[in-house]
Amino acid sequence: MGSLVGHIGEETPTYEVLSKTSEYEIRRYGPRLEVCTSMEEGVDEGAPFRRLAGYIGVLSKPQNESKTAQKPETIAMTAPVVMKPKPEPIAMTAPVVMEAGKDSALMSFILPSKYTLETAPKPTNPKVFLRKVEGKIERCLYQLP
Numbered sequence: 641m642g643s644l645v646g647h648i649g650e651e652t653p654t655y656e657v658l659s660k661t662s663e664y665e666i667r668r669y670g671p672r673l674e675v676c677t678s679m680e681e682g683v684d685e686g687a688p689f690r691r692l693a694g695y696i697g698v699l700s701k702p703q704n705e706s707k708t709a710q711k712p713e714t715i716a717m718t719a720p721v722v723m724k725p726k727p728e729p730i731a732m733t734a735p736v737v738m739e740a741g742k743d744s745a746l747m748s749f750i751l752p753s754k755y756t757l758e759t760a761p762k763p764t765n766p767k768v769f770l771r772k773v774e775g776k777i778e779r780c781l782y783q784l785p
Contacts, residue, residue, distance in 0.1 A: 650719040651752050658777065665780045673755050674748040677768045688747040695761075695768050696749060703768070704761035713761045718750045 655667040677691045694703040695715070702712035748771075751760055760770055 650717055652719055653750060653753070655778075655780075663782060665782075666777060667780050668775065668777050670775045672753075672773050673751045673757065673760060674771055674773055675751060675760075675763065675768060676746050676748040676771055677765075679745040679747050691765055691768050692747060692749045694765065695763050702761070703764045705764055706761045707759060712764075715755075715761070716752050718752055 653669050653672045655669045658666045677688045679688045693699045697714035702714050706713040
């Protein structure tokens, strides 16, 4: 089970609340599409975030190939942040997903629900890839003031 933190001004994945406390909720999320990159040890900690931000077009011209347009497509950010560190905690940035991968930790952005694997723009950076995540249960921490 991972932890979720995020401001709910952006699109969020659909979920069902399974239980609730004064500090968090346990939620069942449906399937979602993510854009991911590895978090290599010993490499600039901001590099994975910049690669993903580059894909959606936050810090630069979008680094993707639209399947419907003749130019790269800017993609809206979503929330919440999903974190699942490899063996140790990883600092949060919003909105991202962090998860232990086969050989390294992963950082991911959840894509808006209008995209599928077939319609999402193709990443042009070879270190960035798309993946479908099946539904899962997550702990959602309430945003602290």
